[in-house]
Amino acid sequence: MPTLADVGRLAGVSRGTVSNVFNHPDLVRADVRQRVEAAARQLGYDGPDPRGRVLRDGKFNxxxxxxxxxxxxxxxxxxxxxxxxxxxxxxxxxxxxxxxxxxxxxxxxxxxxxxxxxxxxxxxxxxxxxxxxxxxxxxxxxxxxxxxxxxxxxxxxxxDGRSGALAAVRHLAALGHRRFAILSIRRTSGPPIIHIPGRGKGAISAGFQLDHERLLGFAQGLAEVGLSINDVPIIETTPGEPSAGAVVLDRVPEATAILTMSDWQAITVLDEAIRRGINIPEQLSVVGFDGTAESARTTPPLTTVAQDIARKGRLAADMVFANAAPKQIIMPVELVVRGSTARPRR
Amino acid sequence: MPTLADVGRLAGVSRGTVSNVFNHPDLVRADVRQRVEAAARQLGYDGPDPRGRVLRDGKFNxxxxxxxxxxxxxxxxxxxxxxxxxxxxxxxxxxxxxxxxxxxxxxxxxxxxxxxxxxxxxxxxxxxxxxxxxxxxxxxxxxxxxxxxxxxxxxxxxxDGRSGALAAVRHLAALGHRRFAILSIRRTSGPPIIHIPGRGKGAISAGFQLDHERLLGFAQGLAEVGLSINDVPIIETTPGEPSAGAVVLDRVPEATAILTMSDWQAITVLDEAIRRGINIPEQLSVVGFDGTAESARTTPPLTTVAQDIARKGRLAADMVFANAAPKQIIMPVELVVRGSTARPRR
DNA sequence: GAAAAAACTTGGAGCGCTCCAAAAAATTGT
DNA sequence: ACAATTTTTTGGAGCGCTCCAAGTTTTTTC
CATH class of the missing domain: 3.40.50.2300 (Response regulator)
Structure with a gap:
């Protein structure tokens, strides 16, 4: 492949001038520029190789x-x-x-x-x-x-996962729910982990990593109606686990409301409920988390703790581009009440 | 920022050896390796700068x-x-x-x-x-x-857009349709372009660029039932134009079947039909193109000329990675008949 | 314990570019 | 016509790395 230097040699000018022809053409006299362009064409040179530029400038764009x-x-x-x-x-x-x-x-x-x-x-x-x-x-x-x-x-x-979780529980509690199950996220790979109080599996303690905060919110909301999260069954599934809904319906059939940590999980519950002939929200309330576009299109549409996901991505990218002093941003969430929650059956 | 040379200097070895410690550690004696690693740690050197490697190797991965x-x-x-x-x-x-x-x-x-x-x-x-x-x-x-x-x-x-388009027309023709409209794709930006034969706008001639092939397929299918594409109204809209459906329903109200060049266009027709109280497929048949995941989820589900889009992407990437002799691949399409097409009303 | 073989280390070459201060050329002003 | 000014061009420096042939050290063999 020809280089700047080859073109310069043919055109009878220096490397620097050839570089200018491509990057700062206004700095080069018109006749020289044309000579250089002709030489470049003749050699099949199509502009500076980005590899050289990257080393020199240290920028990747x-x-x-x-x-x-x-x-x-x-x-x-x-x-x-x-x-x-x-x-x-x-x-x-x-x-x-x-x-x-x-x-x-x-x-x-x-x-x-x-x-x-x-x-x-x-x-x-x-x-x-x-x-x-x-x-x-x-x-x-x-x-x-x-x-x-x-x-x-x-x-x-x-x-603000804690507030979101709290709002979800308050909403369900206000509707009258007292029997809950929680679908949490398992951060290691493997099958669902099941914590069912008083059934041999022992109460949950900690170690829920990233999702701890949402659990705190759930715990607070439960406490407000006199319940302890330690008495609520918690099932942890990996983010894409398709059986989440089936597992929770199997293991906690008495729950009237299921709190989840993602719309995906909530949707698996919806799907499994249809399969089993359980009516949502009449027989079972389900709350999602994230407010993805999908959550509005399910049947029934999902009540969910919505966040502005795209905005989060934007803000993140803007912070990278800005390259300013470190910031920690906490974004608000909003409980969006739709069709997947209702009063529990008497 | 420290470089390979800095680390080498501190560890008392050459650049080459430091490079080997990071890229071919097996080539370096254990004690030397440790000395180099210690030096790197001390200087806060975190491995070779990718910029240098890129210039040297010419690979970006x-x-x-x-x-x-x-x-x-x-x-x-x-x-x-x-x-x-x-x-x-x-x-x-x-x-x-x-x-x-x-x-x-x-x-x-x-x-x-x-x-x-x-x-x-x-x-x-x-x-x-x-x-x-x-x-x-x-x-x-x-x-x-x-x-x-x-x-x-x-x-x-x-x-194989031509075969797909042909299959779409044959399907509709077999159902008994004879009054068609075509939603084609406008490749320049701007409002929909409307070609309505015998109404002052003149018949279409050519210049449909990329989409020519699909038009050829439509033309062939129409010819099989004695119709000429020159007598069929054609409306060209830009790929994301939301009014496509409205325009075609406004301008070609007599059509019993609408052929499109994308599922998106077909979906705008579905949406607009609902808005106007037109029943699909009883009053109007619509055929999409591409078979996107969306097309299966509309109400009614869309009859469409499906292709394996993800596979196309895979093949393309594989060709790039293979870097072999140039190939031209033509992928098959398949008419997927779903709920958006039916016999025209008498 | 010396020679042969194996293991490891070295440093030059070169990847292609852009910046920049200084030199050269062209233009302007008197 | 010459100095002063402005416009263009130059080429050195340096970005950081990896390869490789050649050199050095260590290990093995007899």
């Missing part, structure tokens, strides 16, 4: 999105939540004229993927993994962590 | 997706069709461990975006733009064009 934990980048497109998040990021990229890189990384390669990503900054999907954060900091590029606090020196954005 | 014409990268996430396509691409990237770059480019910056994209190859969304193709060829990287032929030296993948 790209930001990276690294999906959370066990997500492949295909899952970013598949998951309604991730997709909406990335939509927000991509809007910011469009405005900035930057490329959006979806960074690939398995559990083992994630830290090296961060070390090597060809980006000017990045967004880490929901991830409390301290190694990743350390890696990110070492890279000395602007980055933002989503749904995970990492101290005052790290950009982070998360929703 | 990434492929780029450049959306068609007037699409911003956010539209790639928004459009069900593009999203499914990119899903296929992302699956291939996951397997290859590569980053997927969504390349940003307005009409003016698209060629330079291609020239500068930090990727090892790319996929050009539907685009017949000759300049873009020339740009892509100059880059001398593997690339694939979607839904656009560019000769035997260029990788391309497209569906």
């Amino acid at each position: 790209a930001i990276g999105f690294m999906p959370p934990g066990a997500y492949a980048i295909a899952d970013v497109i598949r998951s309604p939540y991730m997709r909406e998040l990335v939509l927000g990021v991509s809007i910011a990229c469009d405005e900035a004229g930057a490329t959006l890189g979806l960074i690939n990384g398995t559990d083992e390669t994630r830290t090296s993927a961060i070390r090597e990503a060809l980006v000017d900054g990045f967004i880490l999907g929901h991830s409390a993994d301290i190694d990743l954060i350390t890696s990110a900091q070492r890279r000395r590029l602007p980055f933002v962590i989503l749904e995970s606090e990492a101290g005052p020196n790290v950009n982070s954005i998360r929703i | 990434a492929i780029g997706f450049m959306p068609p014409g007037a699409y911003a990268i956010a539209d790639v996430i928004r459009s069900p069709y593009m999203r499914e396509l990119v899903l296929g691409v992302s699956i291939a990237c996951d397997e290859a461990g590569a980053t997927l770059g969504l390349i940003n480019g307005t009409d003016e910056t698209r060629t330079s975006a291609i020239r500068e994209a930090l990727v090892d190859g790319f996929i050009l969304g539907h685009s017949a733009d000759i300049d873009l193709i020339t740009s892509a060829q100059r880059r001398r990287l593997p690339f694939v064009i979607l839904e656009s032929e560019a000769g035997p030296n260029v990788n391309s993948i497209r569906i």
Whole structure:
């Protein structure tokens, strides 16, 4: 491949002038410019190689999105939540004229993927993994962590999960519900983990990582009507687990209301209820979490704790582009009451 | 920022050895390795800077997706069709461990975006733009064009649009339809263009660019029942035009069947029909194109010419990764008959 | 214990570019 | 016509890395 120098040689000018022809044409006299352009054409030179520029300038004109934990980048497109998040990021990229890189990384390669990503900054999907954060900091590029606090020196954005969870419980409690089940998120891979108080499995204690906050909200709401979260069955399922609904209906048939941590989980409950002939909301109330577009289209439409997901993505990308002093943003959530919740049957 | 050389100096070894410690640790004696690692830690050196590697090796470990014409990268996430396509691409990237770059480019910056994209190859969304193709060829990287032929030296993948269109017309004709309208795609921006034979607007002639093939299929099917496409009203709307349905219902109220070039267009017809109290399929049959996931979920579910969109994306990415001799692939389509078509009312 | 073999380390070359201060050329003013 | 000014062009420096052939050290073999 020809280089700047080759073109310069043919046109009888220096490398610097050829560079200017492509990057600052106004600095070059018209006749010289034309000579250089002719030489470039003759050699099939199509402009400066970006690799050289990247080394010299250190800029990639790209930001990276690294999906959370066990997500492949295909899952970013598949998951309604991730997709909406990335939509927000991509809007910011469009405005900035930057490329959006979806960074690939398995559990083992994630830290090296961060070390090597060809980006000017990045967004880490929901991830409390301290190694990743350390890696990110070492890279000395602007980055933002989503749904995970990492101290005052790290950009982070998360929703006010506690308030959202509290609002969900209050809504159900006000309707008269007293028998609950909780679908929580399992952060390691594997089958659903079942915590059923007083049935040999022992009460839950802690270790719910990221989702702790939502549990706190649930606990507070339950306490307000005299219940303890320690007496509520909790089932943890991985984010994409399709059997979540079936497991909760099997294991906690007496519940009149199911609290979840994602619309996806709630939708599995809806689907399974239809399969079993359980009417929602007459026989069972279900509350989702996130307010994805999907949640409005289910039958019945889902009552859910909505957040502005796309806006979160936008804000994250804007923080990366701004590259300013670290900020921690907590975004509000809003309980959207739709058709999946009602008074419990007498 | 410290470099390989700094670490080498501190550890008392050469650059090459430090590089080996990070890239080929097995080649380095254990005690030396530890000394180097200690030095790196002390200096806060976190591994070789990818910029240097990129210049040296010329590899980015990434492929780029450049959306068609007037699409911003956010539209790639928004459009069900593009999203499914990119899903296929992302699956291939996951397997290859590569980053997927969504390349940003307005009409003016698209060629330079291609020239500068930090990727090892790319996929050009539907685009017949000759300049873009020339740009892509100059880059001398593997690339694939979607839904656009560019000769035997260029990788391309497209569906057999003509057969699909033919199948759609035959289906409707077999049901007894004889009064058609066609929703075609306008490839420039602007309001719908309306071609209504014998009403002053003149019959259509040509210039339907990319969509010509589907029109050929429609024409053939119409000819089989003694009709000429020159007598069928054709309305061209831009890909995201929300009024497509309204325009066709306004301008061709006598049609009993509407042929479209995308599920999106068909869905606008469905929506507008509901608004006007027109029953589908009893009063009006509608056929979509593409078979997006959405098309199965409308009310009624859409009869559509389905293609395997995700597979197309996968194939495209695989061709880029393979970097083999240019191929032109034509993918089959399949008419999926669902609820939006029926016999016309007597 | 010396020679042969194996294991490890070195440093030069080169990847292609852009910035910048200084030099050269062209233009302006008197 | 020459000095002063403005416009253009130059080429050195340096970005950080990896490969590789050659050199050095260590281990093995007899």
